Amino acid sequence: MNKIAYTAFIAFLATILTLLSASALSQSSDEARDDEALDAITWDELAEHDGAESCWKAIYGRVYDVTDFIPVHPTEEEVMLEWCGRDATEGWENKRPGVPHSPRAESRLESLLVGRLVGEDGQPVMRDDAADMGAEVIDADRALSPAEDERLHRAMLGMPLDGHYRGVFTDRGVIQVNITFDLRDGRFDSVDYRHLAYRGVDYLALEEGDEGYPVRVQYEQVAERLEGEPVTRIFALYEPERMVDDVDGYSGATLRGAKVISAIRDGLNRGVYSWP
Structure with a gap:
């Protein structure tokens, strides 16, 4: 009798598993058909x-x-x-x-x-x-002990880690500066702007001859002149005339250096966006 009950129980489980598998396959097939109908x-x-x-x-x-x-x-x-x-x-x-x-x-x-x-x-x-596109790449450093892991040492001392960063400066909910940069041995590398705007003007879209183009040039000079510099160099932007050239009658003061400082510090506060 027990053998019969056991056999029936196994058959019941097999039926349930078959139904679940069929349901999963059906759902996967439905999703595939749905995706085919999408633009x-x-x-x-x-x-x-x-x-x-x-x-x-x-x-x-x-x-x-x-x-x-x-x-x-x-x-x-x-x-x-x-x-x-x-x-x-x-x-x-x-x-x-x-x-x-x-x-x-x-x-x-x-x-x-x-x-x-x-x-x-x-x-x-x-x-x-x-699902894996934004996943962090695991490297050999993760196997290091606390005595050997330089990343851990830098983090515990409050020093920025090497890696890729992204930061923004916003005013009243509007992004004015969105900057990306890498740190290598605590120095800037690959500094670039993803967004640069003020009062509805997209500076990255301006071309030579457009009003405001000289300001874009100045911001680009900041990015170029931060390359290879230690992260503390951002504080020179409180006196932007030390960092940029006077372009077509625009003084260095036209550049809002504090916005770039805030965007970079935002990136540092957020932490490493991705590891090199």
């Missing part, structure tokens, strides 16, 4: 929507237009804007370190779906693969 969006097209006026994000290979949601999102605006125009899977899975967004947020997100992300070959970026 294909390339990385370049995604990158065009990188600001408050139009903010698209890719999460697990799907693209969402979150522009209208930014003003009502519970965090500060710059937190949302940081992910505009790129893959935001890492941010989605880390609402707080190690804590993903809730099912309720996921439901809201689906209403903002506008397309699927495709690569250069036109093939969809797989949703499972996209």
Whole structure:
């Protein structure tokens, strides 16, 4: 009798597992069909929507237009804007370190779906693969002991770690400066602006001859002249005429050096964005 009951129990489990597998396969198939019906969006097209006026994000290979949601999102605006125009899977899975967004947020997100992300070959970026795009690369340093790990030493002493940083300066909820830079042995490398604007003027879009173009030149000079300098060099920007040339009658004072300082310090406060 026991043998019969055991056999029946095993058969029951096998049936349940079969049904669950079939359900999972069906759901996966349905998602694939749904993705095929979505508009294909390339990385370049995604990158065009990188600001408050139009903010698209890719999460697990799907693209969402979150522009209208930014003003009502519970965090500060710059937190949302940081992910505009790129893959935001890492941010989605880390609402707080190690804590993903809730099912309720996921439901809201689906209403903002506008397309699927495709690569250069036109093939969809797989949703499972996209989850790893922002993942931190694990290297040999992580196996070092506390006595050997230089990163740990620098962090404990309050010294900035080598790596890639991103920082912003905002005023009244509007991003004016968004800067990226690397630190190598505590010195600047690859300093660049992702966003540079004031009172509706996008300085990065200005061309020679446009009003305000000389100011863009000055900001670019700051980026160039920080290259190879120690991180403490940012404080020279409190007297910007020491860092930039007088261009077409624009004095060094035209440059708002404190904004660049604030953006860089914001990046340092946020910590390493990605490891080299």
